[in-house]
Amino acid sequence: MTARTAPLADAARTPRHAETALRMETAELGMWVFIATEILFFGGLFFAYLYGRTHWPEGFAAAGRRTDVVLGTLNTAVLLTSSFAVALAVAAAEHDRRRWVARLLWLTAALGVVFLVIKGTEYRHEWSEHLFPGPGFALAATAGAELFFVLYFLTTGLHALHLTIGIVLMGAFAAGTEHASGWAHPPRLQVAALYWHFVDVVWIFLYPLLYLIVRHS
Amino acid sequence: MSYLDDGYTLRSWLTTHDHKRIAILYAIAITGFFFIGGAAATLIRLELATPAGDLVSHDTYNKLFTAHGVIMVWLFLIPSIPSVMGNFVLPLMIGARDLAFPRLNLLSWYLYMGGGILTLAALFLGGVDTGWTFYTPYSTMFSNSYVLLTLTGVFIVGFSSILTGLNFIVTVHTLRVPGMGWFQLPLFVWAIYATSAILVLATPVLAITLLLVAAERLFQIGVFDPAYGGDPLLFQHMFWFYSHPAVYIMVLPAMGLVSEIVPCFARKRIFGYRFMAYAILGIASIGFLVWGHHMFVSGQSMTASLVFSLLSFVVAVPSAIKVFNWTATLYKGSIRFDAPMLYALGFVGLFTIGGLTGLILAALAVDVHLTDTYFVVSHFHYIMVGGSVMAYFGGLHFWWPKVTGRLYSGVWARIAAVIMFIGFNLTFFPQYVLGYQGMPRRYHAYPPEFQVLNILSSAGASVLAIGYLLPLVYFAVSLWRGERAGANPWGATGLEWQTASPPPTHNFDTEPAAPKTVYGYDAEADARLAARGAPASTERAEA
């Protein structure tokens, strides 16, 4: 959301636009509307998951046991911490601690990269265990297990794509803050942070749905 | 300096951030797509003039109706009024200098063009034969055509819709001229606002659904495929969750437009303004609850069918309110019959018929017979072509002087409106009868007893085609040597009429003041003026 550019060049003639508070509100509302869209975008996949889970409970349970709960939990912690870091960065920006802002944003981006690395490791394990849907799928005998893994890879894949965009965004803001670029001002950073938190929230729901279906017995 | 004179190079147009220029870009593209989609419809009607499938092969026919549907729905109807007229007049109507995110607006147009070109590429490479509904498992595992390319095109166009909707929502919230409250907004703004909400909330579900269809086609994964544990009805639920509200994306802006035109030419404030606004919100929100009425015979549970049938009756109420209010607005007006008014009245009539037949379709017992027949085809054409396209032309004629600064031939415009109205009814009314007699839709050849009505329909289509081609001519003449239009040729009250025609790049030379009331027309004063023989296009800044 870097396109918030009303005709600022002519700010004197548009006092309404000149107010930072209003620009802030515009960008923030835009991001929240975008998040509403994203809720429905991921929502379609959650809906498909709901269908599968209610129709093939055994298949989903059997498949859910095969996901890597240790790495999944680790990744959840990584992502929650990254959200914490970016929230700190926003707070630091509001209080004019520019050095901290840059550091915290680099930390956020780095945690994002760690998340992707761990996720990649998981994918590698799943590949070697023949858990990719398709010929030779390990749980082919259990109805519904394949559907679970289809949704697993689609949701985590789309989530990883969103996270990658977030990492680039955070990296850009970190660099922008270090070089004191005009565009990386606090209100805009706050709006970018909203995006990062949203990606985190998606994962908060994916975690119990993909990793914690049935772990007992 | 008008926005049209702000640079003449192609580059100045393709890199513009000006909402007015982007609207023009949309208008040009949309006109192209409309005539491509129309060409497909022409071939369909030609084929259906005889019962035997003799003009084109059945595969070609299937590709034709798919192309017609895909182009008309996603490349014409959905972006038509919001992206062209919403873009042009929404900021003007609320006294803003541009949309909230001008660069995003340009990006929307590029996404739209990119998606549109991909879709067209699929058509010219060999076409798609799934129908615009992409029903699984036909689209995922059986269709041997360019499904993936089309899906990609529609997917991208969807993102263009989402960004446009987002832009409009934020604009209406944050850029209204100071002092302009929610209940001082013109109803067109209300309608665009509600439409945007639908665009933002429903389109992502379409995007994810198309993504799943594409994934299923690529990897055979089985979300919608019964062979692997999926459910074809899951696709239908997700698809119609978007596509039913999409009908309201197409018709709500048309309602807003008509609510601008009718008071202006009746010289009277709109009847029941608040109720009109509530009705718009009601349609937009209840519209999300009725998608299951597309699935009455699909094998969904009877309970679900009953619930969706009930809700479908409820959603008809706000539409009825709107028709009553337009009619009541005419009462004690001082009515002028310029071309925009003829289109608007045509809209009210055709939308009423379309809406009432929708009521018939909402009745479960009757729908079991009528669904997937020409009755349904006719019903949604009454809403979308009789309704939305008619209103689109109404808007075009209403704001043409504002957009171009020129007047067009009023006589020819009225003739075109009448031809369109007659041609439309001749084309689609026989299809209601065909539907009740049981002619299924998407049939390339049909039993001979349906021929009489099909010939009528095809004949009507040729009249309709003339109606659609006429404006190309007189609008071109208007651009070439049309009379200069003043700032306010209709004597309308909206803020968009308080600036020059065509407007300057920054819309207003001095920031306009918020009007005290919306639609402040005065029929009595206008009638007195008329009695004294004042010309029809009296300039009156404050009517």
Add this chain to the structure above:
Amino acid sequence: MSTFGARILASAGQGTLDPSFSLLAPGASANAGRTDALFIALLVLCGGMAIVIATLIVVFSFRYRRHAVVDRGNQASGESAGEIRLEIAWTVTPLLIFLGIFAWSTWDYIRTTRTPADALPVYVVAKQWMWKLQQRTGRREINELHVPLGQPVRLVMTSQDVIHSFFVPAFRLKQDVVPGRYTTLSFTATRLGEFHLFCAEYCGSEHSMMLGRVVVMMPADFSRWLAAGPNEPGLAERGFALYRSRGCSGCHEPGSTVHAPSLAGLIGRTVHLQDGRSLVADENYVRDSVLLPLKDVVAGFDPVMPSFAGQLDEEEIAAIVAYIRSTSDASEGRR
């Protein structure tokens, strides 16, 4: 096809381009009269509303045209109390009318979907681009369905490929035929003659060629026709043979060594499942149990049944279902 066309013409009594078509094609089933009655009522109501609105628009347009000298006074500048009352009136009135229509149509719909207990079952398999039908006696038909006059018929339908839709306009009935599950459609024919059968859900290249006809015969003629068919074993008999030859009986017969639930009279019975759910067994349940035995295991039994997916085709499963149904004729026709 030409004889088919000629037959259509003969039965409809119309030539090509004969303008003497009837607006409502004659109904030929018990529910057609109800549907037509509701449709005509709706047509009158909606037509009436449309005419009233059109008349008002025309009258107002003429009376209040710009140059007319007419009283335009007494216009409130805001929303008066009278205006609000009017708005409420024309909100509530349509809503009540609509709810009335809803009640009527729902009542009709429920009556139409209710199947009498003695309905004659016919198994329908749709595929691109033909209808394969099989009577209970095993007599097969392609793109033709013979039914007796006045006797309820219940179609049990599934598709081998994409979604199709079984549509008989003269019966005012239609039901999608979905791959992977059974859908049902029941009707009682009330007119002798031949009627169109269309596929109403777009299903690919030759969708518009997926035509057939429904032949309604006198019950005696129907019995004769049924008996005159190619002498194939009845569907249930064929199912019984499969039940034996594929080894179902090895476990499901009461005296067998493997502990498996008895299938006698299964359809229509309430079945309690291991995971605490319970359901009423129907064709789909039998079908699922044959193909996906571990999905719904009956309470008190071990999940030991192998899947027969890929070993039985759609018609063989239909035969087995018909056999199981034949063991419970008393409870037939539920749902």
Add this chain to the structure above:
Amino acid sequence: MKDKPEPAPKDFAAAVRGLAATWVALIALMLASLGSAYLNLGVGNVVAGLVIATIKTALVVWFFMALRRASAMTRIAGAVGLATLILLMALSFADYATRARAPARWQSPQQLAPALGVGAQR
């Protein structure tokens, strides 16, 4: 819900403390969620997982995303998105919950090979 947006905390240290407390709560909830999965609660497992996820989301939205400081319109934007998603699920399940039977495995040959991957045979 407070009617008026709260201003940002004046004190940086106080802001950091608030965010840190939120983070600790989030990690604790994550562990609780993990633990609950190892207890046999039947349907309770799903409920516990989703309820905890909802609480975590509320924490993130309220404190990290500063919705408590946002305008009413902004709050509505997020809420409407969520409500629409619930509509999609609830009304569709009006069908699924009352449909006679779920669809089953289907065994007809494929007409098309998948574009990628060999598929089909298993």
